[in-house]
Amino acid sequence: MSISFPSTEYFEALKAQMAANEEKFRRLGFIDTTFGVSVGVNGKARNFVLEFEVFDLKNVSEVPAIDLKKVDFQIQGDSQVWREMIENIRRNGEADSAHDINTLAHFGERLKIVYDDPDGHDKLYRFMESIQEFFDLSSKLEVSFN
Amino acid sequence: MAYLSTTNFAEDKDFIDKWLYTIRTGQMDLSWMKSATEKISPEEANPRRGLTYRDLNVGTYGYTDIPEKVRNNRSYAPRGAEIPDGVPDAQPWVSRKSELWAFNTESYYEEAVSRQWNATTDIPWDRLDGVELPEVTGKALSQLMTFLTEVEMIATDTPAMWLPRLNPDFIEVRSFIAAQAMDEARHAEVFRKRALTTGWGLMQASPINEMALKHLRDADSFSEMSVALHLVAEGNVLTLFRFSEYLSPTDVDKKIFRLVMQDEARHVGYGMQHFKYVLEHFPEKREVLHAHLDEAENISFAGAAATELTEAFIILAGGGLKKENIEQGIKITTQFNLKQMQEHFERLDKCGMPERRERSKLYLMYEMGRAAAENAGIKLN
Amino acid sequence: MAFYADKDYTIDETVLQAAQKVMEGNLGLHWYNAKTERLAGRPSDPKRGLTYQDLNVGSYGYTDIPEDVRTSQSMVSRGSEKVGKLPDMGYVVNRKSDVWSDNVAELYEEVKARRWVPATDIPWTELHTKPLAPELEMACAQLYTFLQECQIVSMDFPSKWVAVINQDFLEQKSWMCAQMLDASRLFEVFRKRALFGGAGLGRASATAEQGLKEWLWADRYPQGSVSINLSLAGFLLTLYRQVGAFAPTNVDRKIMRYAMQDAARQTAYGLGQLRYFLKHRPLEANGMESYLDLTEHALLGLIGSPELLEPMIIICGGGLEKAQVDKGRAATAKFIKLAVREYMERIAAAGLAGHGKRSKIPAMVDRISAAA
Numbered sequence: 001m002s003i004s005f006p007s008t009e010y011f012e013a014l015k016a017q018m019a020a021n022e023e024k025f026r027r028l029g030f031i032d033t034t035f036g037v038s039v040g041v042n043g044k045a046r047n048f049v050l051e052f053e054v055f056d057l058k059n060v061s062e063v064p065a066i067d068l069k070k071v072d073f074q075i076q077g078d079s080q081v082w083r084e085m086i087e088n089i090r091r092n093g094e095a096d097s098a099h100d101i102n103t104l105a106h107f108g109e110r111l112k113i114v115y116d117d118p119d120g121h122d123k124l125y126r127f128m129e130s131i132q133e134f135f136d137l138s139s140k141l142e143v144s145f146n
Numbered sequence: 147m148a149y150l151s152t153t154n155f156a157e158d159k160d161f162i163d164k165w166l167y168t169i170r171t172g173q174m175d176l177s178w179m180k181s182a183t184e185k186i187s188p189e190e191a192n193p194r195r196g197l198t199y200r201d202l203n204v205g206t207y208g209y210t211d212i213p214e215k216v217r218n219n220r221s222y223a224p225r226g227a228e229i230p231d232g233v234p235d236a237q238p239w240v241s242r243k244s245e246l247w248a249f250n251t252e253s254y255y256e257e258a259v260s261r262q263w264n265a266t267t268d269i270p271w272d273r274l275d276g277v278e279l280p281e282v283t284g285k286a287l288s289q290l291m292t293f294l295t296e297v298e299m300i301a302t303d304t305p306a307m308w309l310p311r312l313n314p315d316f317i318e319v320r321s322f323i324a325a326q327a328m329d330e331a332r333h334a335e336v337f338r339k340r341a342l343t344t345g346w347g348l349m350q351a352s353p354i355n356e357m358a359l360k361h362l363r364d365a366d367s368f369s370e371m372s373v374a375l376h377l378v379a380e381g382n383v384l385t386l387f388r389f390s391e392y393l394s395p396t397d398v399d400k401k402i403f404r405l406v407m408q409d410e411a412r413h414v415g416y417g418m419q420h421f422k423y424v425l426e427h428f429p430e431k432r433e434v435l436h437a438h439l440d441e442a443e444n445i446s447f448a449g450a451a452a453t454e455l456t457e458a459f460i461i462l463a464g465g466g467l468k469k470e471n472i473e474q475g476i477k478i479t480t481q482f483n484l485k486q487m488q489e490h491f492e493r494l495d496k497c498g499m500p501e502r503r504e505r506s507k508l509y510l511m512y513e514m515g516r517a518a519a520e521n522a523g524i525k526l527n
Numbered sequence: 528m529a530f531y532a533d534k535d536y537t538i539d540e541t542v543l544q545a546a547q548k549v550m551e552g553n554l555g556l557h558w559y560n561a562k563t564e565r566l567a568g569r570p571s572d573p574k575r576g577l578t579y580q581d582l583n584v585g586s587y588g589y590t591d592i593p594e595d596v597r598t599s600q601s602m603v604s605r606g607s608e609k610v611g612k613l614p615d616m617g618y619v620v621n622r623k624s625d626v627w628s629d630n631v632a633e634l635y636e637e638v639k640a641r642r643w644v645p646a647t648d649i650p651w652t653e654l655h656t657k658p659l660a661p662e663l664e665m666a667c668a669q670l671y672t673f674l675q676e677c678q679i680v681s682m683d684f685p686s687k688w689v690a691v692i693n694q695d696f697l698e699q700k701s702w703m704c705a706q707m708l709d710a711s712r713l714f715e716v717f718r719k720r721a722l723f724g725g726a727g728l729g730r731a732s733a734t735a736e737q738g739l740k741e742w743l744w745a746d747r748y749p750q751g752s753v754s755i756n757l758s759l760a761g762f763l764l765t766l767y768r769q770v771g772a773f774a775p776t777n778v779d780r781k782i783m784r785y786a787m788q789d790a791a792r793q794t795a796y797g798l799g800q801l802r803y804f805l806k807h808r809p810l811e812a813n814g815m816e817s818y819l820d821l822t823e824h825a826l827l828g829l830i831g832s833p834e835l836l837e838p839m840i841i842i843c844g845g846g847l848e849k850a851q852v853d854k855g856r857a858a859t860a861k862f863i864k865l866a867v868r869e870y871m872e873r874i875a876a877a878g879l880a881g882h883g884k885r886s887k888i889p890a891m892v893d894r895i896s897a898a899a
Contacts, residue, residue, distance in 0.1 A: 029641030030575070032633075054574045097780050102787070106772040107861050118873045119630075119798050125764060125791035126637065129784050149744035151737035155831065156824040156887050161734065162895075165831040169860055170898035172852040174837045178669050178730040179662070185727045196646030199715070202722050222739060223731030224675040224718060232733030234740040256646055259712060264639045266576035271569070289558050295604050299697075302704050303616075303690035309707070310683035317679075321715065324682055324707035327689070331704035332639070334697065335579070338604060342582050345567040350558035351603040353611030357532055359602050360614040363690070364530035441529075447536040450546035454558040457549060472552045480550065507537045 002144040005086060006039040006046045006079070008062050010143065015057040017137040024133065025055045031130040033123040036066035036074035039082050041146070052127070057134070072120035075101070077111040083145050086138045094136040101132055152232070181228040199252035199318055209252060209318050214427065216241040216315045225315045239311035244427035246368050248419035252318040254412050258325035263405050265336035273398050274343055282467050283395050289349040289458035290390065291341035296351060297383075298334040300359040301413070302327045304375055308368050322416060329409040336402055354452040358445045369424045369431055370438040376417025378442050381493055384410045385486045393462045393478070414493075421497040436505060443508040480519050484526045487512040561608045579632040579698050589632060589698050594807065596621045596693045605695045620692040624807040625748050628799030632698045634792055638705040641792075643785050645716040654724055654778050661726070662847050663775055666838035669729030670770070671721035673835045675714050676731055677763060680739040681793075682710035684755040688748055702796065709789045716782055732834035738825025749804045749811075750818045756797025758826055761873055764790040765866040766835075773843045773858065798873050805878035816879060823888055826870065830863055831895075860899030867892040 003010050018025060025031070034051045047066045051059040066074050081104065088099040097103060101124075105111040115121040124131065155161055168174055186204045190197050203210055207226040219225070220241070221233035240246055248254075279287065305323040312320055341348050362379055365371035387410055391403035424431055450456075456479065461467060463482075464475025491509060494502045503509045516526060536542050549555070564585050570577045583590055587606040599605075600621075601613035620626060628634075658664065685703035692700055721728055742754035767790055771783030805812055829835065836859065841847060843862075844855025871883045883889060 029639075030637050032637070054572065056574075097774055097777070100771075100780070102768055102784070103772040106768055107865065118869065118876045119795055121869075122764070122791045122795050122798075125768065125787045126641075126795065128787055128791075129641075132784070147744075148746045149740050150821075151741040151825060151828065153734070153737060153828070154824050155734065155738065155827040156891065161831060162827075162891065164833070165836065166895055166898050168833070168836060168840070169856055169863075169895055172840070172849070172856050174840065174852075175833055176837060178834055178837065179665050181669075181728070181730045183727040183729065185725060186722060187725055188723055190651060193652065196644070197649070197651040197719050197723060198646050202719065207722055207728070221731060222676045222679045222736050224672060224679070224714075224728060227672050227675075227728040228730040230730055230733050233731055233736045236740070255711075259708075259715075260644050260646065262639075262642050262708075264576070264642075266578050266636055266639060269577070271577040272573050275569070285559055289561075292604060292607050296602055296607070299602060299694060299700065302700070306686040306704070306707065307690040309686035314679050317714065317718075320682065321711040324686070324711035327686070327704040328708040331701040334604075335701060338697075339568070339577050339582065342566045342568040342587055343577070345565060347563050347566040347587065348604055348607035349561040349563060350608045350610055351601070351613065353613055356601050356603070356613050360616065361530045361532065363616065364528050366529045370529075438529075441531060444536050445532050447539070448532060448542055451542040453545060453549050453555060456546070457554045457556060457558070460549070460554065467554075469552070472554065476550055476552060 002142040005082065005143050005145055006037075006041070006048065008048065008060050010141070011037075011048055011050060011057070011060040013141050014134060014137050015060060017140050018057050018134060021137070022055060025130060028130045028133065030054055031127045033072045033127055034070070035124070036071045038066060038074055038076040040076070040078040045076075052130075068114065068116040072123040073113050073115040075105065075111055076114055077104070079145070081110045085135070086143055089136055089138045090141075090143065093139045095132065101135065102128060149234070152234075178228075183226060183228050198256050200256075203252070212243055212315055214243050216243070216313045219313065219315050222314055225317060236314060238313040240308070240316075240368050241313040242428070243316070244424050246312060246316055246319050246372075246420065247423050247427075248319070248416050249423060250419055251322050251416060254416050255318055255322045255325055258322070258329065258409070258412060261408060262328070263332070265332050265339060268405065269336065269339075269401055270398055271339075271343065274396070277396055279344070279395055280466070282461055283465070284344045284346050285349065286458040286461035287395060287399070288341050288344045288346040289454055290462065291337045291344070292349040293352050293355065293455050293458070295334050295337035295341060295348075297355060297359060298330050298337065300362050301375060301380065302330040302334075304363050304365075304371060307363070308371060312368070326413055329413070333406050333409065336406065340399070340402060350454050352452050352454055354448050355455070358449060361441060361445050365438065367434070369420070369428075369435065372417055372420050373435055374438060374442045376413050377421055377493060377497070378439070378446075378490065380410055380413045380417060381490055382486050384414050385482065385489055389478075389482045389485075390462075393459075395462070418493055418497050421499070425498040432499070435499075436502070439502065439506070443506060446508055447511070477524050480515070480524050481526055484512065484516055484519060487515070488526065557610075563606060563608050578636050580636070583632070592623055592695055594623050596623070596695050599693065599695055602694045605697060616694070618691055618693040620688065620748055623696065624804050626692055626696055626699050626752075626800065627803050628699070628796050629803060630795060630799045631702050634796055635698055635702040635705060638702070638709065638792055641788060643712070645712055645719060648785070649716065649719075649778060649781055651719070651723055651778065654776060657776065659724070659775055660846060662841060663845070664724045665726045665729070666841035667775065667779065668721045668724055668726035669834060669838040670842065671717040672729040673732055673735060673832070673838075674717040674763075675721070676735060677739065677759065677829075678710045678714035678717065680743050681755065681759065682707055682714065684743055684751060687743070688751070692748070706793060709793070713786055713789060716786070720778065720782060729838075730834055732832040734828040735832040735834065738828030741822055741825050745818070745822070749800065750815070750822075752797060752800050753815065753819070754822060754825070756793055757801060757873055757877075758823070758870060759829075760790050760793035760797055761870050762826060762829060762866050764794050765862065765869055769839070769858075769862045770842065775842060775845070794873070798877050801874075801877035812879065816882060816885065819874070819879075819882065820885070823886060826867070826888060827891065830866065856899045860896040863892055864896040
């Protein structure tokens with residue numbers, strides 16, 4: 001059954017996949033960060049807050065706006081870019097070098113990282129391998145785009 | 147006492163102009179492409195083991211061919227790189243291979259990196275729930291753990307002090323020391339954590355053993371430091387870990403001692419190999435090392451008065467404070483003490499210092515102790 | 528500098544008598560009722576295990592370590608009972624604000640959990656099955672030669688200081704041990720990458736090394752930390768992200784992803800330490816500003832080093848053709864700007880909000896980046 005992106009169902013599905021692949025995430029180590037995902041859709045944004053703790057995604061919520069003081073960082077991007085990334089992941093089993101989070105966000109030209117505190121920003125990189133593996137779990141889902 | 151670079155790059159017009167020119171035009175010097183360095187084609191000897199330093203032990207990049215005296219590199223350049231004019235002096239104190247080398251160092255390092263364990267998650271702390279040791283056992287265990295957590299960090303601080311003093315060409319040794327530092331921090335951590343889970347907390351410090359730590363720390367040379375730390379002290383501690391595993395009152399403690407003894411054995415391995423190497427390649431050091439061992443053994447004698455450790459051990463070995471427990475505990479502790487000394491001299495023998503027995507007052511004590519033990523019916527295998 | 532015990536214990540009757548007494552079954556048990564706090568610590572989250580944070584309790588904890596540690600110069604474990612005559616280990620760093628960071632225990636636990644193994648976690652054989660064009664491989668080898676120099680210094684900084692820092696700061700010293708291993712692991716992966724690709728090592732960088740030595744040889748720990756853990760680590764973090772984004776092979780991408788994790792942790796400590804230092808010793812702000820005024824130029828020595836700049840242009844552009852070099856210079860100019868912007872952000876976030884206006888670096892870098 002196809003899951004719509006963006007939606008809490010999409011992130012909940014990734015959460016379930018993460019739990020099913022616990023050993024892999026355990027091996028990567030603790031992931032302790034709360035970050036926002038903002039998807040621009042027709043001039044508006046849909047915003048999600050993902051709360052990771054220990055080895056799991058603990059909580060997913062959709063919010064009207066992301067308070068940068070309450071998250072470590074936020075990944076912002078137009079729905080086109082997110083779609084391109086997810087489709088790339090589904091085609092290749094994982095993001096290729098042009099479509100991983102680091103590459104897309106590096107100069108802030110496709111995805112943009114916003115943050116209140118540079119310390120929070122750096123958490124994206126402290127947990128990069130886990131965060132990338134998390135998004136790469138999209139390869140196991142049927143995703144549709146509105 | 148700070149160092150200042152030979153140039154202030156913010157005021158170096160030539161440097162900034164060249165940089166601007168490169169970015170503006172794309173014109174590059176590219177002289178580094180003609181570096182006078184070796185091209186090699188290494189292979190993974192064993193794909194299951196992955197790519198190791200041993201696979202890269204080729205030509206000028208390898209460790210086998212590091213000369214006895216490193217004369218061409220005192221900078222932060224990695225071994226085998228082209229070294230241009232203008233690099234600073236890293237001020238290494240040790241540029242002589244026999245002062246620090248050991249056969250197999252690179253393998254000890256690779257093993258250390260692949261066998262890192264985590265005191266937080268690899269010990270089944272939850273299995274302590276509901277476990278209530280008798281007061282006497284709990285306190286004795288806490289005292290043993292207090293001693294161990296107190297002494298472990300010396301094996302971080304002391305070799306780490308030497309790390310930046312070693313010529314960067316000896317990268318495998320430096321890396322081994324870095325791994326050892328992490329091993330010992332983990333040991334200090336796991337013993338502290340165990341003491342703080344017993345219900346008794348930490349117990350009493352050990353002044354006599356603190357003196358031993360001071361001696362380990364303040365050595366005149368790397369080799370002296372290594373023989374006292376890696377060979378003598380860690381050799382003794384390895385025996386202690388093995389006995390402690392045997393005496394462990396819970397399976398959590400057994401797991402702790404099994405894991406720490408793996409790391410310790412690696413450190414002792416390096417110590418033995420280095421000791422062998424220095425005796426073979428720098429024979430002038432033999433007497434210096436004897437003198438250092440004289441003092442190390444003097445402090446071992448003092449250690450006999452560290453009764454907070456001996457008594458805790460007796461209680462754990464015997465299982466309590468009743469007369470029959472203490473008798474059994476003394477028997478096992480005697481075996482342990484003799485075993486420590488026996489293995490100490492075996493190591494020295496194997497590494498090429500068999501004459502140590504004739505010189506050592508500790509060996510005399512060992513022989514007397516062994517005779518007395520045998521008279522008392524205590525066998526040492 | 529050798530230490531000799533206060534007497535010849537081999538002939539000391541009191542020692543022999545003490546030992547004999549115990550081995551005859553007369554236990555003194557002077558330690559049995561140690562005057563220490565009782566504690567039965569347990570993991571607050573079983574999934575996470577038993578952390579240092581779980582044991583941050585009472586006299587054992589780190590929160591209540593005083594600013595000035597005057598009562599302990601030995602290796603006695605924090606919270607245990609001190610008895611008898613204890614030696615002085617010669618610690619010269621005894622002020623908490625000189626070394627502490629509120630996140631240090633968390634970072635120590637994280638570094639252990641997120642360890643990796645260069646020998647086996649990198650798919651090395653891919654380098655041989657899909658080799659790069661020679662100029663690209665040489666650029667990679669040169670970049671990785673430069674990165675090895677940076678890691679030698681990164682390893683030296685914590686090892687230089689750890690033995691002279693008071694043992695009461697156990698969690699922070701443990702973190703420094705983890706830093707040493709991180710640096711040796713990064714050195715290892717960079718060296719392996721440079722050599723396995725077949726181009727050999729490149730040339731060391733005199734400008735980079737001069738700057739690195741100036742940072743490494745700071746005469747106080749907080750200054751050295753801001754240089755190595757914030758300036759250097761922050762710069763390397765941006766560099767790893769850049770190379771990861773333009774990685775010519777999957778091997779390089781994988782390496783950079785691991786490297787950025789390690790560098791980000793180090794930067795987090797560097798930022799946290801500076802923040803703590805300035806919060807607790809606000810009068811030191813001027814001194815720190817002056818230090819940065821004097822030593823910040825070393826960042827230029829690193830970034831502008833031809834041994835980094837030129838291979839970076841080639842890697843980001845994909846080669847030496849004019850169009851590739853043009854692409855590479857544009858990307859490199861952006862990298863330079865990004866690295867300096869983030870450096871200034873971190874310095875400001877740590878408590879030196881006005882530093883960006885005072886520093887010569889941003890204007891210089893703007894000029895350089897605009898040249899592209």
